[in-house]
Amino acid sequence: MIRVQKVRLYPNQTMKKVLDDLCDYRRYCWNKGLALWNDMYDSYLVLNDEKLKPTMNKVRNEMTVDKEDWQYLLSSRCLYQAIEDLGKAWDNFFNKSMKDWGKPKFKSKKDARQGFKTDRAKIVDGKLRLDKPYGTKDWYDIKFKGAKSLDGELKVISIYCENGKYWASLPFEVEIDKKDKTGKKTAVDVNVGHFDYTDGQINTLPNHLNKLYERINFYQRQLARKRIVNGKNATKSNNYVKTRAKLQRDYRKVANIQYDIVHKFTTKLVNDYDKIVIEDLDVKKMQMTHVASKGLQRSLFGLFRKVLTYKVNWYGKELIIADRYYPSTQRCSNCGNVKTGEDKVGLYGNQKHKTKHNEYICYECGFEVDRDKNAVKNLLDLIC
């Protein structure tokens, strides 16, 4: 099993200078690329010409043509990766449901953390060897502490400096003990605010998280209003920038809390069970139109599936994803009858039969059960 781990680097004086220069260079490439990107984007909007729309390649080509002499003393991979990341950041900005998240920003020399990426680093004899620019003489491999990393080529690695210390993320071969078999199986029914499974319920919307969701909604509305009132200049005002910073701080808090909930629950699942059934969460994500903070709820669902999938693989357990058309909500887990038409249970219960949102009553066999427990049982029925 290969895992990426953060390690502390111990560069000598020469290589410290090299790393610092590369951090500066990355910031230079990013900022220059971003300015170019913004210019291209503005002229594309003004002239309304599709051909002027900025792309990663256009920006990169222009910057390569424009290279100054000193730039040749630095790894060209740094420029390449910076513009690649800039392109990704723009894509995110246009795709995300959270509009205020991920808009590429200029980077400052004052930022506490400075870093760069390269795809040409190697591990040679247990040390990190960076891509040496043509014509450079003084060049040393860099020691690092931690487990013994794999020798050879690395994929893209990121290196950063914080408080005078240097760090890198490197791939390691790690042994993972498979978890003991328990002979037990379970199913998880994922809902907004809670996950139900055979052993009970997990609250995924504790009070402090809910408050953060509300605050995020508030900031989002505020920013949107400023954009409507002040148009394109809105983003330049101090108040706008301040509100956006608060919003992003809350996004980070939410991400941490969600991560924590998901990690604890998935660890419990792979410890306690051999087989786990979940729904095809893509469908559930689409149905959440009525929910507040649906973007954040969706990302929680996505995270849950992602983390559970890799943990199941690590620990030798099995994950079963229900077919997207499997009627886990409508089926009676007692007799197997599937409700159709007017009998269907919706998010607010059933109008015809005046049932509540959490009730499932089967009119074939008379079975009465909590709606989410019924769904868990139905999912469990998928494992023989």
Ligand SMILES: [Zn+2]
């Ligand atoms: Zn029934």
